[in-house]
Amino acid sequence: MMPNLPRRALLAASTLVVGAFGIWSASRAIAIGGAVDITLDPAQRFQTFRAWEATIELLAGEDPWPPSHLEMFERLGTEVGITRLRLESYSGAENTNHAFEKLLNGQIDGNAWRALRYPTVNDDDDPNHINPAGFDFADLDWRIDNFLLPLQEIAAKSGRRYEVNFTYVAFTQQIRSGRYIHTNPEEYGEYILAAFLHMKEKYGLIPEYFEPILEPDNTASWTAALMGPAVAAATRRLVEAGFRPKIIVPAVTNIKHALPFFDAIVATPGAAELLSELAYHRYWGGWPTILEQLARRAQSMGIDTAMLEFWDGRATYDTLHDDLLYGQISAWQGRTVLTYHKSDAAKPAGQQVSLAEDTRMNMPYFRAIRPGYQRIGATSSLAEAVAPLAFQTPGGGMTVVVKSIGAAPIVIHGLPAGSYRVDWATPRGSGGTDAPVATAADGTLAIEIPDAGTLSVVPA
Secondary structure (H helix, E strand, O other): OOOOOOEOOOEEEOOOOOOHHHHHHHHOOEEOOOOEEEEEEEEEEEEEOOEEEEEEOOOOOOEOOOOOHHHHHHHHHHHHOOOEEEEEEEHHHOOOOOHHHHHHOOOOOHHHHHHHOOOEOOOOOOOOOOOHHHOOOHHHHHHHHHHHHHHHHHHHOOOOOOEEEEEEEOOHHHOOOOEOOOOOHHHHHHHHHHHHHHHHHHHOOOOOEEEOOOOHHHOOOOOHHHHHHHHHHHHHHHHHOOOOOEEEEEEEEEHHHHHHHHHHHHOOOOOOOOEEEEEEEEEEOOOHHHHHHHHHHHHHHOOEEEEOOOOOOOOOHHHHHHHHHOOOEEEEOOEEOEEEOHHHOOOOOOOOEEEOHHHHHHHHHHHHOOOOOEEEEEEEOOOOOEEEEEEEOOOOOEEEEEEEOEEEEEEEEOOOOOEEEEEEEEOOEEEEOOOOEEOOOOOEEEEEEOOOEEEEEEEO
16 A cells, blocks of 8 residues: 655656747747658668656655556556656665654654655675665665556556666765765675665566766765766676676766766776766756767767756757757656646546646657667758658668657658658647558658647658
8 A cells, every 4th residue: 555645746757848949949930831851861870769768756745646646657658658767766775764664654754854865874884794784775665666566567568668777866965964974985885786685685676777876966975086986886796796787877967077977987997897878967068069979978988878867847859859869869868757637636547647748749759769769860951940850660660750840741751661650749739640641652751740849750
């Protein structure tokens, strides 16, 4: 049974709100005269997409647990298409203050819990010896029991499964009293190994991905100089125990900090062994030239890039498009996907939950770009108004996603012959063609976007 916990949000994931660029696009919405030609070039090859990520969120707030949470869990995968979940663990799990249990029991409120979830008490004086009694993973267990396992169970019914990104969090500026010992790389490595062993022994869970620290530039305790030894220590401990997760770094809030942190990590012996993604968040920075620098640096290491957080409705489709085009990202996360409406609590299941407006506008991207799809070349005869991205499926098919500043007829050249489903999202609503649209005898596909917004073309 789920406790009636106060909470701000259930799941944080890929979305779009009409932010600065989106408002500009909407205000500039025009009817574009004449057809816009989009030409695909499969000879040009770019990144392979791997994951639409969401965060299992557990923050105190005002709303009780929504009665339609199972509907939210179902639609997260089947409608929105999320494929990877970020599972967080707070540094204060190396402590015996039982703060999370006190929150569940009503002994403390959310504000008090926030101050208690990061201070640490050493399990013993030996970082090479784990004393299980010195760790309290009640918070992590609650996320697994009430979010991850139900999500996996629902996904399994349709033959799906979420990958898991285990993420360590330590916003130590919130500590009001107590110590923080994980700036010692060996003590940090011990914590990470203890968490992996706990998940395996209790749940049979071995996360596919590991994010060593969330937003290191958002706390004074973590520096670029610390990141390398910490990642190296955790990597060594995990590998020795038989774990080989794909490691994601540095996940900074300011994109300008990504390369200094990343370079410090890879310069540390033992820290680059399991690196998989060069990740950033979008709160500061993000000019195309910086995104291109990150993409080149990741390619030089043979790893992917990823944008893994931009919450509060700011992850617009312009942001997503730029991340895919310039940053050549292979994974992406915005923020809350589905919205529970208090005013609709008396309505039957299926009417209490709706797509967040920003998610709705991003849906054409989610439909057209699935894990395993590789981006190929795509050009537009009017790129300043109608901007395309194209992908090739593992089976040789092709998909196209377009953002447009206004209504426009579009002719796509280079698609494999066949029928295609066309869907769009505009400020006035979402829609699509009544029936699949077939390519013409000359191999072109003629479609139209009815307003400013986004559009997807996928094989029917």
